[in-house]
Amino acid sequence: MDRHEEFREFVAARGQALMGTAYLLTGGRHQAEDLLQTVLTRLVTRWHGIQADGNPEGYVRTALYREFVSWRRVARNREIPRADMPDIAGHENHEDTAVQRVVLEHALRRLTPRQRAVLVLRFYEDHSEADTARILGCSVGTVKSQTHHALRRMRTLAPELADLLSETHLTTPRSR
Known part of the structure; x- marks a missing residue:
């Protein structure tokens, strides 16, 4: 197994859930993808140590929230144009x-x-x-x-x- 295989497995297993959180934070699919990609790119080289800590998802989520707050401190444009709406499954009305x-x-x-x-x-x-x-x-x-x-x-x-x-x-x- 190469050094990034465990990272790829983690992203495959938890990527959708992390993307959902990133979407809630940013309010847009493309911004959420950018946020998640930025965080994962920063963490891939340190994945072995992050995983050895015992809570890799917690570490990634912490990095996601902190990166979002950091991005938003710099960006002042709060309105994000939307071309699509997310699926709303499981709701009666x-x-x-x-x-x-x-x-x-x-x-x-x-x-x-x-x-x-x-x-x-x-x-x-x-x-x-x-x-x-x-x-x-x-x-x-x-x-x-x-x-x-x-x-x-x-x-x-x-x-x-x-x-x-x-x-x-x-x-x-x-x-x-």
């Missing part, structure tokens, strides 16, 4: 869900990079406040305040998502 998804994506794009990363980690990936802080390299207090400010901003930007952004809905564990 596709029309309402599609509208809700578009509204949610537009509101997410108007958050700061750290706020968006915190919401994705906390409510999409179901990470604890402590894990989110570790992944983003900040304090738990920062995660709490960023979550609070992000949810308040989301409620202002998209009042039609009030049910989705309710405290009850957000504290209920998501089925995976």
Whole structure:
């Protein structure tokens, strides 16, 4: 087995899930591909050490979130044109869900990079406040305040998502 075979196997097995996270962060397929490719390119040469650490997916996800926040600090254009919509499988009311998804994506794009990363980690990936802080390299207090400010901003930007952004809905564990 060549030195990159284990890396290729990891990407084949977990690439789609990582792409989904990158998509949630960037809001666009092409930007998500760029983000994921940038991170994977940086990690391929160090893969043996990353894998020896025992949690390669956690390491890649941490790198993905940190790279996204780094990119967004530099880029100030928050609006990303969209030519296509992602598939929405498993929902009974596709029309309402599609509208809700578009509204949610537009509101997410108007958050700061750290706020968006915190919401994705906390409510999409179901990470604890402590894990989110570790992944983003900040304090738990920062995660709490960023979550609070992000949810308040989301409620202002998209009042039609009030049910989705309710405290009850957000504290209920998501089925995976």
